[in-house]
Amino acid sequence: MGTTPTQVMAFPSIKAIVRDNGTAEVIVAGNSRIVPAGESLQDLRNNALALVVGEAQTLQRPVRVQIEDPEGHGELIVHPDNKLESVSYEPRTARRRAETPATTPETAAPAVIETTPLTAPKPAKPAETAPRQPWPPAASNVTEAAVEEPAPTLRSLKDTSFLVSAPVLEPATQGWRGALTRLGIRMNPSDEELSEREDIRTVSQHWPGPRTIAVVNRKGGANKTPTVVMLSAILARYSGAATVAWDNNESQGTLGWRTEKGSHDRSVLDLIDSSTELLSPSTNAAEIAKFVHHQTADKFDVLRSDENEEGDHEVTAEEVDIAHQVLTRYYRLVVMDSGNTARAANWRRMIDHTNQLVVPVTAIEDRAEAARLTLQTLESRGGHDAELARNAVVIVSESTDAKRSMSGDALKRAKDEAERIAKGFEPFVRAVVRIPYDPALVNGPIRYEALQPATQRAWLAAAAAVADGF
Incomplete structure (x- = not known):
């Protein structure tokens, strides 16, 4: 029995956009995924629809998708078994176009589109339904009319400005240079202070739209939770977002x-259960405080996992969608902690929503190997997952075991091992940052102000590396 469009949920919101410059993207619940390039416009359409089929298979139900390309726009119903149903399609109105006979390849350039079978990622079974409907219907034989722009005879006033664009360099505030500045002798800042200022500028920016950071490593004890707390604290403190x-x-x-x-x-x-109310246009922004736990010193909120001692509920992919939609309405930055199972539905769905991947690792070989395998798994999946792996930030923290022993040889070995692991990751990811040992990160509640100055500086550099990927 067929599915009528009214029976198909409009959640999550999915849009497939194909552009005439040879690029395309699929936007799922506000999160953009780049579509692999093709040799033709139809290849891009097929590659975009392959991602949408993957969404339908993840949700195990048909989904709606708004389509838009240079020839028109409309809506499709996409089924997990690779079947497509056309709900509507409206050709784009040609502007200043003239019909021409299709006599040569040059004059016949938007030809009738022949749909080709769509290769979806791991379909449950080959489609045994009606033939695929084209996206879009056959295009008309039209060509652009040439419009010549007159050459400017005078220079435009847009090409000049009387404003000075270079910022004035503020004097030094740190070290002996800062001391001399305070005594009335103006000194320029050192390279170290300039580097810190640049990191602060990077983490203080605001970006259009929300951003999601996923902190992942399939091995426990890899410093995932301290990394989530530190990144959240620094980004909240400096950006005010x-x-x-x-x-x-x-x-x-x-x-x-x-x-x-x-x-x-x-x-x-509880947040998921109240999502309808929280997503209502009439709900006040302060209502989110009923579900999150505010960090009074570090200025960010925490959404806790279920603490039911029975442990009888595992978060699903669709619940991740709902929670993410709620949070991105109320927050500009979402930093996600994760479990150790890369196969779990909520783990994989988290990756779908991620803009920047962070892989923490303590300088112990099994944690480093788990981090490598986590990145390798994502890279092997291709598409959005592989792009996240290539642009990941790896954060290497020194081992706590050596510090507890306070042995000079053990301390040196810990630093050497951290350096070895950091250099090992450098060729494969966008950035690697090392974090020194700090007892304030070992036990109890984590506070940014409790860290040693060198640790604070290292975490600032780590947060800047993350923010560079937004």
Whole structure:
């Protein structure tokens, strides 16, 4: 029995955009995924629809997709078994076009589109339904009329300005240079201070639209939760952007144990249950405080995982979609902690929403190997996942075991091992940052101000490397 369009949910919002410059993207719940290039416009359409079929297979139901390309726009119903149903299609109105006979390849350039079978990622079974409907219907034989722009005879006033664009360099504030400046002898800042200023400028920016950071490593004890807390604290402090740290463990995570608890016990499951109210246009922005736990010193919020001792609920892909849609309405930055199972539905869905991947690792070989395998898994999946792996930021923290022993030889070995692991990752990712050992990160609630100055500076550099990827 067929599915009528009214029976297909409009959630999540999906849009497939194909451009005449040879690029395309699929936007799922506000998150853009680049479509692999093709040799023709139809190849781009097929590649875009392949991503949408993957969404339908993940959700195990048909989905709606708004389509837009140089020839028109409309709506399709896409089924998990690779079948497409056309709901509507409206050709784009030609502007200043003239009909011409299709006598040569040059004059016949938008030809009738022949649809080709769409190769979807791992379809459940070959489609045994009616033939695929074309996207779009056959195009008309038209060609652009040439429009010549008159050559300017005078220079445009847009090409000049009387404003001075170079910023004035502020004097030094740190070290002996800063001391001399305070005594009235103006000194330029050192290279170290300039580097710190640049990192602060980077993390202080605001970006159009929300950004999602995923912190992943399939091995426990790799410093995922401290990394989530530190990145959230620094980005919230310097940018002033509303920031939330979300414990996306499939059952029970530890982010709530390492951060302040609010006056309630609500978790992500309570937020999902109240999502209709929270997404209502009439709901006040302050209502989100009922579900998150505010960090009074570090100025970000925490969305805890379910702390049911029975552990009888695992977060699904669709629940991740709902929670992410709610959070990106109320926050500009979402930093996601994760569990250790890259095969879990909520883990994979988190990756779909991610703009920047962060892979923390302590300088121990099994943690480093787990980080490598995590990146390798994403790279092997291709598309959006592979792009995240290539642009990942790896954060290498020195081993705590050597520090506890306080042995000089052990300390040197710990630093050497951290350096070896960091250099090992450098050829494969966008950035690698090393973090020194700090006892304030080992136990109890984590506070940025409790860190040693060298640790604060290292985490600032790590946050800047992450922000560079937005």
